[in-house]
Amino acid sequence: MTWRKRIFDLFFASLLILVLGPILLMLLVWLLWKEGRPLFYVAERMKGVDHPFLLWKLRTMTVVATDTGVSGGDKAARVTRTGAWLRSKRLDEFPQLWNILKGDLSFVGPRPPLRQYVEMHPEIYRQVLASRPGVTGLASLVYHRHEAALLDRCQTPGETDAVYSRICVPAKARLDLIYQRNQNMCFDFDLVFQTIGNIFRRG
Numbered sequence: 001m002t003w004r005k006r007i008f009d010l011f012f013a014s015l016l017i018l019v020l021g022p023i024l025l026m027l028l029v030w031l032l033w034k035e036g037r038p039l040f041y042v043a044e045r046m047k048g049v050d051h052p053f054l055l056w057k058l059r060t061m062t063v064v065a066t067d068t069g070v071s072g073g074d075k076a077a078r079v080t081r082t083g084a085w086l087r088s089k090r091l092d093e094f095p096q097l098w099n100i101l102k103g104d105l106s107f108v109g110p111r112p113p114l115r116q117y118v119e120m121h122p123e124i125y126r127q128v129l130a131s132r133p134g135v136t137g138l139a140s141l142v143y144h145r146h147e148a149a150l151l152d153r154c155q156t157p158g159e160t161d162a163v164y165s166r167i168c169v170p171a172k173a174r175l176d177l178i179y180q181r182n183q184n185m186c187f188d189f190d191l192v193f194q195t196i197g198n199i200f201r202r203g
Helices: 003-034 073-078 081-089 096-102 115-120 122-128 138-152 157-182 185-202
Strands: 040-048 051-058 106-108 134-136
Touching (some): 003 051, 003 081, 003 096, 040 115, 073 138, 073 157, 106 185, 115 122, 157 185
């Protein structure tokens, strides 16, 4: 990560925390009233082949004792009504501003993967995670709807993992590596504004 990109991340993460902090507090009160505790979903993600970190989100699903793999049709019934709305606006990702301040994430980069997929595809992720993972990115914008359509049709955890590992991982990696080869601040700004535009179009 270049020093310019890090300064960009620190400046805008700090600014958004100041501006959006009151909104986050209201969301937490609303979530506590609607869904109860826990308010946050904290899970391990990888920022390098051997470098895990804890990713923070607002909780959007009912809690189960064991929860592995990506979300597909097999987990759809666990998404709460409140959680579905938060996801549609990407408001569940507000707490990742903390991850940006800590240096775990950038605003723009490949989405941080689960350890199990890094262990399945170490060579792919050794290349992809040469870039700092991000809250949004080229693969997130281009491939998200197609990935969601593929995974929504999966009815078991095994099917979800197979489809994600066999189809989604290499497809997103190709896009992440295109971003990596062409990364610059103008490209990052463009991807951030496209992400914001997509959020408003969903509403």
